[in-house]
Amino acid sequence: MLTFIAKRLVQSVLVMLTVALIAFSLFRYVGDPINNMVGQDTSLEEREELKERLGLNDSFLVQFGRFAANAAQGNFGFSYQHRRPVSGLIAERLPATLELSIVSAFLAMAIGIPMGVYTAIRRNSWLSHSFMTLSLVGISLPTFLIGILLILLFGVVLRWLPTFGRGDVVQLGWWSTGLLTASGLKSLIMPSITLALFQMTLIMRLVRSEMLEVLRTDFVKFARARGLAEKYVNFVVALKNTMVPVITITGLQLGSIIAFAIITESVFQWPGMGLLFIQAVGNVDIPIMAAYLVLIAFFFVVINLIVDMLYVVVDPRLRVDSAGGH
Amino acid sequence: MAPDPSLLTIEGMRVEFPSRRGHVVAVERLDLAVEPGEILGVVGESGAGKSTIGNAVIGLLEPPGEMTEGTILLKGDRIDHLDEAAQRKIRGARIGMIFQDPLTSLDPLQTIERQLVDTIQRHLNLPEAEARGRAVDLLDQVGIPDPGVRIAQYPHQFSGGMRQRVVIALALCADPELVIADEPTTALDVSVQAQILDLMKALCRDRQVGMILITHDMGVISETADRVAVMYRGRVVETGTTDQIMSRPEHDYTKSLISAVPRPDKRLKRFPLVTYIEDAEERPEGLNLATHWLGKVREEHKLTGNLVELKNAHMRFITRHSLFPSRRLYLDAVNEVSFAIQPGEVFGLVGESGSGKSTIARMITGIYKPSGGTINFDGTDMTALHSRAAAAPFRRQMQMIFQDPFSSLNPRMRVEDIIEEPIHFHKMAYDQQEAKQIMHDLLDVVGLGARAARKFPHEFSGGQRQRISIARALATRPRFLICDEPTSALDVSIQAQVLNLLKDLQSELNLTMLFISHDLPVIRQICDRVGVMRHGKLLEVAPTETLFTDPQHEYTKHLLKLMPKFRGFRMPELEA
Numbered sequence: 088m089l090t091f092i093a094k095r096l097v098q099s100v101l102v103m104l105t106v107a108l109i110a111f112s113l114f115r116y117v118g119d120p121i122n123n124m125v126g127q128d129t130s131l132e133e134r135e136e137l138k139e140r141l142g143l144n145d146s147f148l149v150q151f152g153r154f155a156a157n158a159a160q161g162n163f164g165f166s167y168q169h170r171r172p173v174s175g176l177i178a179e180r181l182p183a184t185l186e187l188s189i190v191s192a193f194l195a196m197a198i199g200i201p202m203g204v205y206t207a208i209r210r211n212s213w214l215s216h217s218f219m220t221l222s223l224v225g226i227s228l229p230t231f232l233i234g235i236l237l238i239l240l241f242g243v244v245l246r247w248l249p250t251f252g253r254g255d256v257v258q259l260g261w262w263s264t265g266l267l268t269a270s271g272l273k274s275l276i277m278p279s280i281t282l283a284l285f286q287m288t289l290i291m292r293l294v295r296s297e298m299l300e301v302l303r304t305d306f307v308k309f310a311r312a313r314g315l316a317e318k319y320v321n322f323v324v325a326l327k328n329t330m331v332p333v334i335t336i337t338g339l340q341l342g343s344i345i346a347f348a349i350i351t352e353s354v355f356q357w358p359g360m361g362l363l364f365i366q367a368v369g370n371v372d373i374p375i376m377a378a379y380l381v382l383i384a385f386f387f388v389v390i391n392l393i394v395d396m397l398y399v400v401v402d403p404r405l406r407v408d409s410a411g412g413h
Numbered sequence: 414m415a416p417d418p419s420l421l422t423i424e425g426m427r428v429e430f431p432s433r434r435g436h437v438v439a440v441e442r443l444d445l446a447v448e449p450g451e452i453l454g455v456v457g458e459s460g461a462g463k464s465t466i467g468n469a470v471i472g473l474l475e476p477p478g479e480m481t482e483g484t485i486l487l488k489g490d491r492i493d494h495l496d497e498a499a500q501r502k503i504r505g506a507r508i509g510m511i512f513q514d515p516l517t518s519l520d521p522l523q524t525i526e527r528q529l530v531d532t533i534q535r536h537l538n539l540p541e542a543e544a545r546g547r548a549v550d551l552l553d554q555v556g557i558p559d560p561g562v563r564i565a566q567y568p569h570q571f572s573g574g575m576r577q578r579v580v581i582a583l584a585l586c587a588d589p590e591l592v593i594a595d596e597p598t599t600a601l602d603v604s605v606q607a608q609i610l611d612l613m614k615a616l617c618r619d620r621q622v623g624m625i626l627i628t629h630d631m632g633v634i635s636e637t638a639d640r641v642a643v644m645y646r647g648r649v650v651e652t653g654t655t656d657q658i659m660s661r662p663e664h665d666y667t668k669s670l671i672s673a674v675p676r677p678d679k680r681l682k683r684f685p686l687v688t689y690i691e692d693a694e695e696r697p698e699g700l701n702l703a704t705h706w707l708g709k710v711r712e713e714h715k716l717t718g719n720l721v722e723l724k725n726a727h728m729r730f731i732t733r734h735s736l737f738p739s740r741r742l743y744l745d746a747v748n749e750v751s752f753a754i755q756p757g758e759v760f761g762l763v764g765e766s767g768s769g770k771s772t773i774a775r776m777i778t779g780i781y782k783p784s785g786g787t788i789n790f791d792g793t794d795m796t797a798l799h800s801r802a803a804a805a806p807f808r809r810q811m812q813m814i815f816q817d818p819f820s821s822l823n824p825r826m827r828v829e830d831i832i833e834e835p836i837h838f839h840k841m842a843y844d845q846q847e848a849k850q851i852m853h854d855l856l857d858v859v860g861l862g863a864r865a866a867r868k869f870p871h872e873f874s875g876g877q878r879q880r881i882s883i884a885r886a887l888a889t890r891p892r893f894l895i896c897d898e899p900t901s902a903l904d905v906s907i908q909a910q911v912l913n914l915l916k917d918l919q920s921e922l923n924l925t926m927l928f929i930s931h932d933l934p935v936i937r938q939i940c941d942r943v944g945v946m947r948h949g950k951l952l953e954v955a956p957t958e959t960l961f962t963d964p965q966h967e968y969t970k971h972l973l974k975l976m977p978k979f980r981g982f983r984m985p986e987l988e989a
Contacts, residue, residue: 305517314505403567
């Protein structure tokens with residue numbers, strides 16, 4: 088188990104270094120950093136001096152090492168556009184994105200898994216058929232369209248929910264949360280549904296097909312033949328075996344929820360990292376883009392690590408050091 | 414109702430599976446009775462409806478299957494057409510069930526303890542601690558050593574035979590009166606099979622449990638059952654005591670089924686066929702292989718000495734990876750094995766699963782690279798050939814037939830493409846026309862006929878698929894054929910046909926063969942010399958008759974002793 092975690096950690100570090108290299112190349116070689124920082128009226132000497140001061144004349148490896156070391160401490164330099172440290176900007180925006188993503192992921196799982204289980208057990212009921220049809224809508228409609236339709240219905244026509252922003256937030260240290268105010272919660276409803284819908288249908292379909300597979304296995308048949316209650320067979324025996332592949336996909340999906348919050352954040356003007364990133368792209372604010380890239384990669388790596396460890400918790404066959412067996 | 418009803422009585426059972434093309438009748442007009450402490454064997458080939466009986470009794474027919482006629486009485490109470498809740502009170506509590514494959518019958522994510530305790534608590538109102546005590550007792554009774562410790566383990570930590578013992582313990586959790594065992598030992602090795610059968614016999618006797626033992630294996634029936642019902646196409650054709658059925662069968666199907674079982678005690682020229690089966694196929698006459706292209710190519714090789722020779726061949730797998738060499742674990746799947754096969758000889762390899770038989774086949778064909786030793790083919794050291802291109806001509810000359818006819822053919826390819834693929838790969842034909850001709854000839858040779866060419870594998874039965882595999886293997890005109898358990902997935906009647914075909918082809922084409930099997934009677938019928946393997950080591954090599962009459966190694970003697978002593982009825986005309 089320890090060897091396994093150590094191995095995974097080494098792999099994670101390699102992945103992070105690769106992403107850092109890409110982010111660094113972006114920063115260093117897309118456009119001229121000096122030009123991006125200074126105005127038209129800076130003289131050539133001043134530019135040279137700045138270049139020297141920022142270490143841009145050093146060798147590639149030294150520069151990359153410095154970038155990686157800074158990045159590891161959360162230091163990504165100054166935003167060209169905001170003239171503030173990137174780390175500060177991200178720290179401001181991170182809570183908004185994480186709250187939205189986690190609420191969405193929770194929604195997707197809390198609704199998607201039971202729906203998947205239901206459609207697997209009652210395969211031929213009309214409710215299952217309508218779930219399956221609805222899920223096609225969820226998978227095929229693009230996120231931004233769902234967002235706009237929701238805004239049109241609940242924001243413009245019915246005027247029940249706010250159409251943009253986070254509402255009132257409460258500061259808990261450096262973390263700003265919208266979960267503690269009524270307007271914050273109301274603002275969260277539409278964006279989180281928009282973001283969760285695709286994942287929800289995906290999880291539902293995945294759980295359904297995995298569960299149908301498990302329900303056909305011998306051990307489920309044997310459990311029935313022992314007279315165990317239907318509930319026990321479905322939820323203790325079958326569902327647990329269904330979860331092994333579901334955990335992987337769901338874990339990876341959580342990563343992409345965070346990464347692809349960009350679209351939802353733009354539609355709802357949600358003040359998160361995605362919106363910051365979109366604006367950075369518009370203004371060629373490369374330090375922010377580089378920081379965003381590294382941060383998202385970091386999320387993916389951490390989630391993957393957790394998924395791998397969850398695997399071992401759920402499936403005893405993966406506990407390699409256990410005695411006996413083959 | 415009789416004053417003392419049988420434990421289980423089935424009268425006039427008919428089970429139908431509605432489908433779009435009309436109803437399929439799986440079982441009809443079936444009458445059976447089981448008494449306490451009695452083992453009733455239900456025997457028949459696949460598709461005869463044996464398993465359907467078990468599923469119908471326990472109320473777990475796969476929908477849309479339905480019992481449309483007849484009654485099932487358990488101690489005089491009707492148990493067919495009960496509602497789900499009432500059915501569930503019978504399942505496990507009064508009728509226990511044992512399935513074929515112990516590797517898939519247990520929930521892999523729960524400990525044995527959880528599964529046992531939950532089942533016990535479901536049927537008997539016991540507190541956790543008492544239920545656990547009972548579970549430990551049960552494990553002890555089914556012969557699991559150290560039950561107090563092992564109960565906390567997961568299924569994957571048990572071997573196949575041990576898992577089947579756990580399955581039996583689970584079936585006995587609530588002291589059922591009747592146990593239905595559906596092919597309980599088919600997935601197990603011979604020695605484990607004998608132990609499990611002994612255990613089931615003892616449990617039935619001691620607990621006065623009635624048992625329905627469903628199997629295709631005549632040997633298992635003759636060793637275990639008190640009475641036998643022979644099934645053919647959904648009907649019982651004959652019932653009687655085991656002794657009577659085995660020695661004086663009355664129905665023609667029973668007679669030919671029993672005589673088709675390969676004999677362990679005597680070598681016959683050909684395998685007796687189950688003549689009762691209407692669609693039994695034989696090779697069309699008229700193809701003279703001696704003058705046919707299949708037989709010709711071989712002339713170019715002047716055979717001297719051994720065709721295949723293994724010297725200290727060794728195969729080592731890492732079973733636990735670690736950075737530190739001292740913590741790595743290895744498995745020596747094949748341990749310093751040396752033997753030689755002469756041209757035209759059929760060499761048998763016998764041993765239990767995990768003994769390294771198949772690994773040797775894979776080393777010879779180059780699927781695995783040996784970790785030590787040499788493998789010579791026609792005087793060339795195959796282990797010294799490093800590129801695929803250098804090995805290709807040798808690969809062409811050795812072909813393989815695998816065990817599972819269902820997974821060894823690509824389901825998306827037509828039979829013609831499957832057979833032509835190796836011809837094209839090894840550039841054995843000048844043009845498409847010639848390849849087609851070869852393919853058609855091959856289909857004739859294996860007795861399938863040209864109509865098979867355009868079909869897909871799923872349109873064929875297991876035996877027919879194995880014929881396709883043989884045709885594919887012959888397509889490159891090999892000199893050396895490796896058969897890895899070629900018939901262990903087939904019914905007795907089909908097995909006889911396929912083995913006869915292999916035998917004919919072997920002698921007509923003068924093929925050299927490596928024949929891998931765990932089935933000693935089959936080995937005796939087909940092989941010239943036999944090697945016995947255990948734990949990766951080759952223990953003994955001897956001419957077949959010598960090995961069977963005068964085994965040298967202790968393990969060989971042990972294996973021969975375990976071989977089912979099946980001496981049933983023999984068709985008089987086959988004794989020639």
